[in-house]
């Protein structure tokens with residue numbers, strides 16, 4: 255099974271009235287409203303990016319653990335050693351597209367700084383940020399609510415995550431074909447832009463319940479909607495389930511840029527997207543409260559995390 259492939263080359267989020275823009279926009283909206291994902295071709299492919307990400311994970315554990323943003327934010331920095339995901343490790347740069355964020359991350363890991371790392375990672379963070387803005391602007395335009403684009407730009411923040419997933423060990427080889435890198439989930443945030451570095455492993459679930467294995471390609475990224483965009487659009491976009499399964503012998507690396515709603519305001523659909531013919535599907539909610547629900551046992555068991563969360567919220571109200 256194939257996923258839609260959309261060519262973004264040459265597009266610019268600040269120049270949205272070109273012929274190409276107008277032809278790409280309906281493809282984006284169609285893909286996000288039907289299955290919630292697509293492959294975006296958006297060159298140039300970042301040189302040395304993969305090697306640089308791999309080198310991060312070769313650092314000593316104590317060094318990686320310095321990627322920490324405080325006790326309130328355990329999932330913003332280093333993650334590793336999870337009992338149920340023993341082959342998974344991850345590091346993240348908060349606010350990566352903003353000036354100096356990559357530099358500050360580099361200083362967490364290398365006290366003397368690492369300009370080489372910054373020179374490679376910084377342009378990729380900005381490139382993905384640009385793609386996120388193009389996609390989001392197209393969604394808002396398609397729904398007739400472009401007027402919220404600038405204020406959304408101001409309130410969203412970004413997390414740039416790098417992950418490593420081990421293949422099955424020698425002992426596991428006889429028993430399992432593929433090792434679970436990350437269990438099936440929906441993203442809680444707005445949009446996620448994934449770069450699989452050489453090795454596959456990402457699987458996306460269709461609305462019909464089939465899993466599609468996504469093959470990496472140097473010039474392209476996978477764009478996927480999360481539950482926050484689903485809620486903000488009052489259900490016009492779908493937030494797909496996805497998981498990571500790693501077979502073979504090769505360790506898998508990926509990077510993901512997440513756009514995330516501000517924790518300082520309640521998430522709710524704009525009034526234009528709610529009305530007599532479009533009843534409100536989700537009550538206004540706090541993104542941190544939702545994320546905590548998703549991480550809880552109840553949330554993990556839910557067939558649909560956003561619906562389960564909202565049902566619980568409505569029941570309490």
Ligand SMILES: O=C(O)CCC(=O)C(=O)O
Nearest residue numbers: 417436441448456508510
């Ligand atoms: O590593 C990937 O390709 C995606 C991982 C993922 O789904 C996530 O971190 O939310």
Ligand SMILES: [Fe+2]
Nearest residue numbers: 439440441496
């Ligand atoms: Fe995810």
